[in-house]
Amino acid sequence: AQSVTQLDSQVPVFEEAPVELRCNYSSSVSVYLFWYVQYPNQGLQLLLKYLSGSTLVKGINGFEAEFNKSQTSFHLRKPSVHISDTAEYFCAVSGPIQGAQKLVFGQGTRLTINP
């Protein structure tokens, strides 16, 4: 079984400051890892994903994440945030199952950017 824990339910930061959103996972098999963003009253949009290879993954909107197998973490970072980054962020883990991709999501982290 797989599980995901997002360590912060809310993260307030000032505009142009750096931010890190933390995600830890557990799995008994090889995993794929994802970060999704949800803007208010919208669906989820993929920010980035780790499949294999380089542990540093770059995504859209200047975000990046680092896969750390020994610490079972996949933290999301951005060096300088903007007001438009205000959203809820979800970390998710999957392993292939029966031809479909069963995603297990964390509880979400609400990122609030203050001017």
Place this chain on the structure above:
Amino acid sequence: NAGVTQTPKFQVLKTGQSMTLQCAQDMNHNSMYWYRQDPGMGLRLIYYSASEGTTDKGEVPNGYNVSRLNKREFSLRLESAAPSQTSVYFCASSEWLAGSYEQYFGPGTRLTVT
């Protein structure tokens, strides 16, 4: 290319009423999914369909049924709605891409059961 579409966007039901949430995708994906989103709990998988003609239970299937009508459409039915089913429902679809699946989400249906 509309991606994943869901209808309706909003719905209010009384306890015991039934309804069907509709989902369609135009990306020719084989796999489709239904999730529910509740505050502080992230998204939880209700049912999924790996391919046309197959459906399987996810993490929270009780009180729901699904139909994979064809490759494009995957509906979710509440036979007798309960207040505990008040939630935001998301449909998603996926296909193998560069060695893995990537899921694409619809805009959601906000359901309130009174």
